[in-house]
Amino acid sequence: xxxxxxxxxxxxxxxxxxxxxxxxxxxxxxxxxxxxxxxxxxxxxxxxxxxxxxxxxxxxxxxxxxxxxxxxxxxxxxxxxxxxxxxxxxxxxxxxxxxxxxxxxxxxxxxxxxxxxxxxxxxxxxxxxxxxxxxxxxxxxxxxxxxxxxxxxxxxxxxxxxxxxxxxxxxxxxxxxxxxxxxxxxxxxxxxxxxxxxxxxxxxxxxxxxxxxxxxxxxxxxxxxxxxxxxxxxxxxxxxxxxxxxxxxxxxxxxxxxxxxxxxxxxxxxxxxxxxxxxxxxxxxxxxxxxxxxxxxxxxxxxxxxxxxxxxxxxxxxxxxxxxxxxxxxxxxxxxxxxxxxxxxxxxxxxxxxxxxxxxxxxxxxxxxxxxxxxxxxxxxxxxxxxxxxxxxxxxxxxxxxxxxxxxxxxxx
Ligand SMILES: [Zn+2]
Numbered sequence: 001x002x003x004x005x006x007x008x009x010x011x012x013x014x015x016x017x018x019x020x021x022x023x024x025x026x027x028x029x030x031x032x033x034x035x036x037x038x039x040x041x042x043x044x045x046x047x048x049x050x051x052x053x054x055x056x057x058x059x060x061x062x063x064x065x066x067x068x069x070x071x072x073x074x075x076x077x078x079x080x081x082x083x084x085x086x087x088x089x090x091x092x093x094x095x096x097x098x099x100x101x102x103x104x105x106x107x108x109x110x111x112x113x114x115x116x117x118x119x120x121x122x123x124x125x126x127x128x129x130x131x132x133x134x135x136x137x138x139x140x141x142x143x144x145x146x147x148x149x150x151x152x153x154x155x156x157x158x159x160x161x162x163x164x165x166x167x168x169x170x171x172x173x174x175x176x177x178x179x180x181x182x183x184x185x186x187x188x189x190x191x192x193x194x195x196x197x198x199x200x201x202x203x204x205x206x207x208x209x210x211x212x213x214x215x216x217x218x219x220x221x222x223x224x225x226x227x228x229x230x231x232x233x234x235x236x237x238x239x240x241x242x243x244x245x246x247x248x249x250x251x252x253x254x255x256x257x258x259x260x261x262x263x264x265x266x267x268x269x270x271x272x273x274x275x276x277x278x279x280x281x282x283x284x285x286x287x288x289x290x291x292x293x294x295x296x297x298x299x300x301x302x303x304x305x306x307x308x309x310x311x312x313x314x315x316x317x318x319x320x321x322x323x324x325x326x327x328x329x330x331x332x333x334x335x336x337x338x339x340x341x342x343x344x345x346x347x348x349x350x351x352x353x354x355x356x357x358x359x360x361x362x363x364x365x366x367x368x369x370x371x372x373x374x375x376x377x378x379x380x381x382x383x384x385x386x387x388x389x390x391x392x393x394x395x396x397x398x399x400x401x402x403x404x405x406x407x408x409x410x411x412x413x
Contacts, residue, residue, distance in 0.1 A: 006044040006051055008386070008413060009065030013076045016041035016053060017396060019365040020381040025374050026296075026366050029319040032357045043076065045386040048413045053380060069411065071390050077360060078379050079148030079387035079410060080341045081367035084252075084276050084298050084328035086153050086186075087138040087173075088166040090131050091122035093333045106258070106307055106335065107230060116156070116190045119333055123156040128165050135173035138339060142331070143179060145340035146389040146408025150179060151252070151328075151371055153224055155186030160210050163187050167219035178412070182371045184252055185214045188225035188232050188240050203236045207243035215247045221372075222273065223249040227263030234261050241270050250372065252298075256280045264288055267295060274298040274326065274370050278313040286314070289323045296370040297323050299362065300330040301347035307335055315352035326370050327354070327362030342391075342408050345400035356399040386413035
């Protein structure tokens, strides 16, 4: 048989974890073991897409690559997708780390002038060029830890001008780094200081001016809100989410992190793509997610660690009940300062008691699906984009086993 030609032939793959769930968008935890794994594998890549995959001797007998890429005996997995990040910040908040060590809570830190509103002051002071440079450096750190695509939220501008600036910075940083970005507008992250006593007026500003401007300029595909006692009430969140949905935004929601006010039930009833955090998820919230079958549970296991919280999201309950999940970093300067998905996998395994495969599915197959890109990202299969993460590990069991080390590098056609 004549050899077929491809641009790249990737070889030297000890284990190829395809995460290829076939015709299914997401896969139940109990079925993860059925996903195809190929040992001593190779992948043929043509025009930026996967053409074929299989055992290396077989592929070598069928395909000739213009370039042969040796993966060095590592594991090849789909390029990691971080489905929850806040990269549009202009300054770190390391001093708060000491305050937390002194015993101040998240809310006490906010009252002392730290917290999200201190990030807002920094973003407002930064020029668009300065902010873009920061986001570029954040994306580069994520890429250095194996992330090829991310959801990226605004939310430290909290004015029309500064939110648009943040979303433009995210877009420019995506172009500069090659990081694929799924931008999310998070104008409802917190009520800014100038609206402290006029919360309803701020929500109206978002609904009547900011959301329409963001949508018109094509700067975000989704809108997000922080539903929490000290952020946005259920009623205000509902007003905001309805406006966003009417414009055409997909919905992603922060809920049930500190105090449960019923945000999960609201998000599910509005058809949100995901509800993220869930450390205080109620039985009613769990039931809503199970009944929906579509809204994804966004699990951010490094956050309770970072905040010294005891409570974790009830991941095992969610997985057993068949709720789709993703695992993300929540990369941000206050409550989770890590750009590393392998590190998030460690916390998923320690705190959420996940298997390596459950963590990996949450950063590939399911993360891509939650962002509406499950037909081209998140698995290694013919026709899928050739963007991969190489893990320098002896086997998948080692994923998240070590911490403080970086086993990941990306390879993109
Ligand atoms: Zn977040």
